[in-house]
Amino acid sequence: xxxxxxxxxxxxxxxxIFLFFYSLFCEYVDxxxxxxxxxxxxxxxxxxxxxxxxxxxxxxxxxxxxxxKMFTAVPIFGMAAVVxxxxxxxxxxxxxxxxxxxxxxxxxxxxxxxxxxxxxAGWHSSNVFxxxxxxxxxxxLFGYEVPFFLAILSPALITGVWKLSDIVHYQLxxxxxxxxxxxxxxxxxxxxxxxxxxxxxxSPTAEQEIVAGPLAEYSGSRLALMRLMVDIEMVAGATxxxxxxxxxxxxxxxxxxxxxxxxxxxxxxxxKTLLIVFILACIRALFARLRxxxxxxxxxxxxxxxxxxxxxxALGLKFAGII
Amino acid sequence: MSQILLYPPxxxxxxxxxxxxxxxxxxxxxxxxxxxxxxxxxxxxxxxxPGKKVQYSYHLFHIAFFFTVLHxxxxxxxxxxxxxxxxxxxxxxxxxxITVVILLID
Numbered sequence: 098x099x100x101x102x103x104x105x106x107x108x109x110x111x112x113x114i115f116l117f118f119y120s121l122f123c124e125y126v127d128x129x130x131x132x133x134x135x136x137x138x139x140x141x142x143x144x145x146x147x148x149x150x151x152x153x154x155x156x157x158x159x160x161x162x163x164x165x166k167m168f169t170a171v172p173i174f175g176m177a178a179v180v181x182x183x184x185x186x187x188x189x190x191x192x193x194x195x196x197x198x199x200x201x202x203x204x205x206x207x208x209x210x211x212x213x214x215x216x217x218a219g220w221h222s223s224n225v226f227x228x229x230x231x232x233x234x235x236x237x238l239f240g241y242e243v244p245f246f247l248a249i250l251s252p253a254l255i256t257g258v259w260k261l262s263d264i265v266h267y268q269l270x271x272x273x274x275x276x277x278x279x280x281x282x283x284x285x286x287x288x289x290x291x292x293x294x295x296x297x298x299x300s301p302t303a304e305q306e307i308v309a310g311p312l313a314e315y316s317g318s319r320l321a322l323m324r325l326m327v328d329i330e331m332v333a334g335a336t337x338x339x340x341x342x343x344x345x346x347x348x349x350x351x352x353x354x355x356x357x358x359x360x361x362x363x364x365x366x367x368x369k370t371l372l373i374v375f376i377l378a379c380i381r382a383l384f385a386r387l388r389x390x391x392x393x394x395x396x397x398x399x400x401x402x403x404x405x406x407x408x409x410x411a412l413g414l415k416f417a418g419i420i
Numbered sequence: 421m422s423q424i425l426l427y428p429p430x431x432x433x434x435x436x437x438x439x440x441x442x443x444x445x446x447x448x449x450x451x452x453x454x455x456x457x458x459x460x461x462x463x464x465x466x467x468x469x470p471g472k473k474v475q476y477s478y479h480l481f482h483i484a485f486f487f488t489v490l491h492x493x494x495x496x497x498x499x500x501x502x503x504x505x506x507x508x509x510x511x512x513x514x515x516x517x518i519t520v521v522i523l524l525i526d
Contacts, residue, residue: 103425113438153446156453161460173443177435181428195426203428224462225469236480239487243494250498259499313463318446322439393483401490 111188113180120328121145123335123374130378145328149321157317162223171221172315172322175214179326182207183333187345189362191265198260204337205249211330212238212292215301218323219311230310233389234294234301240396241291241298247404248285251278252341255411255420265345273344277420280407282342284400289334290377291396293327297384298392331377332370339369482523489519 106112124145132139159165185200187193193200212234219231252274253259256267268274275282291298302310309315312323339345346362353361387395414420424430453459462469478484493516500509 100422100425103422107425107431107434108438113435153442154449156451157447158453158459160462162462169443173436173439176439176442177432180435180438181432184426184431185428195423207428225464232478232480236483239480239483243487243490246491246494250494254498308463308465317450318443321446322443393480397483397486 106194107184111194112184116180116183116329116332117325118146120325120332121149123332123370124328126371126374127331127378127381130375131382134379134382149325152316152321152324153318155317157319158314160222160224160314163314164221164223167217167221168314169319171214171218172319172326175211175218175326176322176329178207178210178214179329179333183329183336185261186333186336187261187265187340188336188366189346189359191269191345192262196260196262198258201249201253201259201261201264204261204333205246208292208330208333208337209238209242211326212294214326215294215311218315219301219313222311222314224314226307226309226313227311230301230303230307230313234311236389237291237294237298237301237392240393241288241400244284244396244400244404245288245292247401247408248278248281248288249337249341251281251404251408251411254408255415261340265340265347268344269347271420273342273347275342277411277414278342278407280403281411282338284404284407285338285342286373286376287380287400288396289331289338289373290380291392292334293331293377295377296381297387299386300389300392303386331374335370335373335377336366338373339366343369343372345369486520486523489516489523 108114122142122145125140125142128144129139159168182204184194185196185204187196215234216231216238219227219229219234222228252264252267255274255277256264258264258267264274294301300306302312307313312320315323346365348361348365351361411420425434493513497509497513500506
């Protein structure tokens with residue numbers, strides 16, 4: 098196996114290079130679906146890539162009042178966090194790159210970090226818009242984090258294992274979890290929309306109110322890395338939801354061995370993540386922005402109880418022996 | 421030995437280096453930022469604001485406490501082992517519920 102294989106896995110597949118291109122492709126799908134729903138043409142396939150290169154080639158300014166080291170460190174740390182989260186999610190088989198007990202908690206916490214880094218980005222910009230956006234991002238975190246964790250941990254609680262590979266194996270032997278935990282699936286997708294600061298949860302980055310919120314002072318390669326962080330977070334979140342609720346690499350009725358199994362598993366991964374990206378794009382086109390207090394109220398009054406109720410029902414079914 | 425590279429902390433450090441190299445690539449390909457007074461002043465939609473660090477008071481502390489209590493309680497309850505220890509988990513949950521009620525009354 099060796100160090101070379103590990104490096105190739107980390108940097109190329111399923112590591113950084115694959116994730117870079119796939120997240121830009123998912124951004125393209127999102128923008129295209131959003132545009133078509135608004136009766137526009139939408140961007141071409143290479144648009145997110147050219148946006149990234151354009152931003153990389155621009156001048157990166159650091160405001161005079163901003164903390165230079167933190168200003169530069171935040172995008173780099175944020176991007177490292179989401180890429181690290183992705184490599185522990187199974188993609189084309191039941192096993193991720195490095196399965197271990199408790200990897201579901203590690204992935205969930207690594208996906209919490211981008212919101213904290215957005216807060217740090219806004220705080221260290223020493224810009225009023227940045228600070229308001231930073232506090233809104235943190236307040237939103239309080240809203241969606243409890244439902245997200247309840248929804249993500251429901252499959253783990255039902256199966257009693259804390260390893261993503263074992264959850265996938267459980268779904269291979271039984272039915273996909275979306276059949277037993279439909280409300281958790283819905284709560285997970287809505288909370289993922291909040292985590293990604295997408296409409297209707299984009300008050301931290303409300304263009305019409307606070308320019309760009311925490312990212313108001315960012316430009317050049319730092320802004321490129323922050324945008325890439327959000328795209329990779331979308332792919333990681335969509336992959337996590339598809340692994341937990343949609344069976345991961347599994348296509349019902351297809352049981353192959355060897356290399357074709359990996360190819361079919363990869364195609365299944367692409368289909369399922371694009372389905373979740375499509376759902377997120379439709380939500381983005383359909384809804385208006387929620388005010389921050391409306392968002393927190395909705396999450397704590399509706400989403401968290403919904404997730405808890407679903408969990409109780411599923412635990413009851415498990416003890417009754419039905420699941 | 422090669423598995424060490426795939427542990428979360430080590431992978432995080434490797435991706436930090438990758439991110440830093442991307443950042444340096446951007447700095448190298450972009451124009452050098454000439455320091456002009458207007459360019460690096462804080463953005464305020466064209467207005468001249470006095471340059472000082474902005475302080476902002478947070479009005480939503482009760483939501484922060486609510487979140488912390490519920491979040492930690494959910495994780496503790498989820499990971500409590502079965503058996504006699506589960507009773508302690510129920511007592512913990514009762515204490516968390518009392519805290520939530522106090523927060524809601526206030």
